[in-house]
Amino acid sequence: EPEVTQTPSHQVTQMGQEVILRCVPISNHLYFYWYRQILGQKVEFLVSFYNNEISEKSEIFDDQFSVERPDGSNFTLKIRSTKLEDSAMYFCASSEALQYNSPLHFGNGTRLTVT
Amino acid sequence: SQQGEEDPQALSIQEGENATMNCSYKTSINNLQWYRQNSGRGLVHLILIRSNEREKHSGRLRVTLDTSKKSSSLLITASRAADTASYFCATASGNTPLVFGKGTRLSVIA
Numbered sequence: 001e002p003e004v005t006q007t008p009s010h011q012v013t014q015m016g017q018e019v020i021l022r023c024v025p026i027s028n029h030l031y032f033y034w035y036r037q038i039l040g041q042k043v044e045f046l047v048s049f050y051n052n053e054i055s056e057k058s059e060i061f062d063d064q065f066s067v068e069r070p071d072g073s074n075f076t077l078k079i080r081s082t083k084l085e086d087s088a089m090y091f092c093a094s095s096e097a098l099q100y101n102s103p104l105h106f107g108n109g110t111r112l113t114v115t
Numbered sequence: 116s117q118q119g120e121e122d123p124q125a126l127s128i129q130e131g132e133n134a135t136m137n138c139s140y141k142t143s144i145n146n147l148q149w150y151r152q153n154s155g156r157g158l159v160h161l162i163l164i165r166s167n168e169r170e171k172h173s174g175r176l177r178v179t180l181d182t183s184k185k186s187s188s189l190l191i192t193a194s195r196a197a198d199t200a201s202y203f204c205a206t207a208s209g210n211t212p213l214v215f216g217k218g219t220r221l222s223v224i225a
Contacts, residue, residue, distance in 0.1 A: 004157070033212075035215075041217070042215055042216065042217045043158065043203065043215040044215075045212040045213065045215075048212060056210075056211070056212050058212070091157055091158070093157075093158075101145070101146070101207075103148060103160035103163055104148075104150075104160060104213060105160065106150075106157035106158045106159070107157050108155075108156050108157045109155075109156070109157050111155075
């Protein structure tokens with residue numbers, strides 16, 4: 001069964017550094033998402049992406065964050081200047097149709113640790 | 116907020132028993148989805164129930180939806196140790212992003 005893959009599985013970075021989290025969504029999916037989960041907490045929506053542009057973003061997704069689909073397969077999340085509170089699991093997801101009609105397929109996440 | 120809230124926060128049962136988890140939400144929805152998350156892994160979609168459906172089955176899973184009470188339940192029958200995970204409900208409304216609850220941590224003891 002096709003799956004969403006994320007790399008790296010674990011990223012340690014120093015406060016103020018830039019990080020890029022990478023995702024390869026399922027190939028025939030059109031909608032892409034980033035969610036994050038602070039340890040033991042709820043899963044929070046960050047951003048959705050369709051047709052090469054952001055379709056929705058949450059208040060968490062401030063100017064420090066950006067997303068890009070640089071080629072036909074990768075979908076990246078960049079955090080420009082990391083803060084301690086950015087430490088979390090970051091999940092990429094994709095879906096065939098808009099998320100309110102179609103289930104999301106999640107990757108296994110990147111654990112980001114900001115020191 | 117349309118956020119789903121699961122109840123209980125944690126549930127511990129013996130293998131073979133049934134596990135019931137509940138989800139309540141606040142606003143009207145298009146559909147409600149249940150996901151499972153094994154420790155340190157991504158969420159896996161289990162079942163989607165639309166607002167005009169009342170009950171849905173998938174294997175050992177049974178989901179009900181009561182839109183008048185704004186609540187849903189997930190029943191896992193004949194639980195197994197491998198069912199140990201966190202279970203999340205997520206509500207979809209209009210064109211807003213899927214909103215997840217805080218989850219129920221299920222422990223199935225062999």
